[in-house]
Amino acid sequence: MSIKNDKLFLLIKSLSKSEKIHFKLYATRIKTNKNAKFTNLFEKINKMNFYNDKKILNNTSISKKQLSNIKAHLFKQILISLKLQNLEKDNDLKILNYIFFAKILYNKGLYIQSLKFLEKSKIIARNEEMNIILLEVIEFEKMIESQHITRSIRTKSGELSLESKELIEQLKCQNAFSNLSLELYSLYLKVGYVRNKKDKIFIESYFRTNLPKFNIKHLNFYEKLYLYQAKVWYHHIQQNFIMCYQFSKKWVKLFKNNKNKKQILPISYLKGYHHLLDTLFYLNNYYKFIHILAEFEQEVKNNNMILNVNTKVLIFMYKYSNRINKHYMEGTFSEGINNVIPSLLKEFNKLHNLLDIHYIMIIYYKIACLYFGSGDNQNTILYLLKIMENKQINIHKDLQCSARLLYLMACYESGLDDNMDGKIQSAYKFFVKMDDWYIVQKKIIFFFKNIGNMFPNQIKTQFKKLKYKLLKYYFHPYEKRTFLYLDIISWLTSKIENRPIEQIIKEKFISRYNHIR
Known part of the structure; x- marks a missing residue:
């Protein structure tokens, strides 16, 4: 089994x-x-x-x-x-336990005692802004007060009715924010970044239509959290990483201003850090990236959040994916293989059965890119095949498409160009099937298709031509997404100059941050 x-x-x-x-x-x-x-x-x-x-x-x-x-x-x-x-550690469980006791006492006809337990649950729910549970408790109170003589009906009925109305209004707004965030996240997992103007118009229209009117000063913790999450996904899907950075920063700051929420919502806190680091990586802001990464790892060491299976999985993912990203930025791929991969694989084997396919594919792709940057094409191919053999093709399409392009590059580099036409044809069919057949992918595929017919003295010229063509799309609003997953420009430079890609990227890093080294 x-x-x-x-x-x-x-x-x-x-x-x-x-x-x-x-x-x-x-x-x-x-x-x-x-x-x-x-x-x-x-x-x-x-x-x-x-x-x-x-x-x-x-x-x-x-x-x-x-x-x-x-x-x-x-x-x-x-x-x-x-x-x-x-029971004593988790406020959710504590509240539910009080409600359970209240229901038992109510069924025994002990209404006053039942209300006392409900009052205890309300105090916790109010303090933690658990409005959904709080509404359930109030509805239970209303039922008791309306059906039984508790000698508190005159003072209580008006209070409960008003509190119930206010909570329902708050929950409408909170629910709208959380639904919007969830739908945008689901859309990203299925489709990835916006691919064309039609996608962009759809996202903008969907966001405007489903975003409720609000005054930021009147929002509670949960409303702000869901709002920031929705804004992060909205800007992330559009590759607007500057705005994505601004809202992921607010997301993390929200938890820092409400420290008790780190224990209640550790998953959301970790995800906020993940998005903050992710956007800094895409913005290539090395200074802030290493600062936030050190801050994140210190938070984990300080045990500032509940450690359970869910948090351990996310800590593993975010810790290692960002450590690898640090080596990408520095161009220290070989160092990353020696310093990161052994401990990553050791922890990965322990957690493998708890990771969903989305996380597993990200880890495989990160490892493959690290090996490719170091010049180890055999291991690059090994990990890319793990992604390509996955049958759940509707998960993270952008990453799967990039994996197939990197696979062609690794096969070419390693000399495994037998049946290259078959590999190219397979990649082409995949792009068409995924409805992801755009200019950058086309130019790369056609390049590999034609390179087998060229004489050796013509190849360098063709690499130069491809680099020139692709640079035109490096900042294109829709085509640039390919470059987020694949540093093909540095690879083309390495082929033109006949130097290792690791050396090319390292030199680019040093020239930009020469005062760091």
Whole structure:
């Protein structure tokens, strides 16, 4: 059975050492559970590197008929254990627990006691600006006050009604911002950057139509957060990285001004840093990039946010992708392979089953580019094939298209130009299928198609011609997106001057930042 298909295996493997200890104590609090089948199943799966039904059946007293039910029981028991362990740490769980107690007391006819628990939950919800949960609590209060004599109806009814109306208005705005952010993010994953004027008009129209009217001074934390997220995606899709930088900076600053939110929303905090670093990389602002990267890594070291599986995955992604980006900017590809790749692969193997395909493809592409810059074309091809063999072709189309162009470059560099026509044809078909057949891609594909028919003394001239043609599109509003993923200009320069691409990029960096070195 595939690991990815077994939810129990993944849950157990995601547990920390303390969570495993807590579960064992919780499960064996009843003496008869010490040798229970579900606790034995936990021990067996915990020791496995790969899930295997046969090993469990052969090494336990569990029968084939029982296995499914015992696995389901164990899954629920682990979740209950995690809930109990995190109850005091997680305000969401604490509020939900108070609501649960309130409902039990209400069903027992103990209305006053029920309202006391609801009041406790309201205090936390208000402090943390958890308006959705707060509205649920208020609606519960309204129901109790309207149906039962609690001796507080005269003072409470007006307060609850007014508070409910205000919350509903706030939630309308918050919901509009969050929906807009989500839709733009989804659009980026499917299509990537704007490809033409039609795309640009669509994005601008969609954004204007769905952005609610607001006064920034009156927005709460969550409204501001979703607004900044939506603005970041809006400008990112249009490759307006200066504006993207401005709003990602506001995103991170929002958390710095509300430090308690780092613990409540660690994922959003990390993503804010990611976008800030990403835009600085695209803007080629090395000074600010290394400063923010150092700041980000220090935040992680200081444990200023909750560490769980989700945050560990994002920290891994953002830490290594930006360390690689730093080597890209410096032109120190060989150094990056020696200093970054070994620890990256070690952590990648541990987290691989927890990463979605989008993240995996980004890591493979980053590694491939690092190898290409160092001149190691064999490993470049190895990692690019991992991307090209992926069947989920609608994920991150821009990256997949760039991977195919880099693959042609690596094959040419390594001398693996047998069946080059077939490789070119395959890339061409992919671009057409993805509806991503634009000028820059066409010129690169046609260049590789014709280079096999040239005499050796003509090749350098053709490289010069291609470089001249592509430079015209380097700042083009739609065509420049290819250059974000692929430094083909530096590669062409290296072919024209017959020097390693690493040397070309390093010299460009030093000439721009000669006072750093």
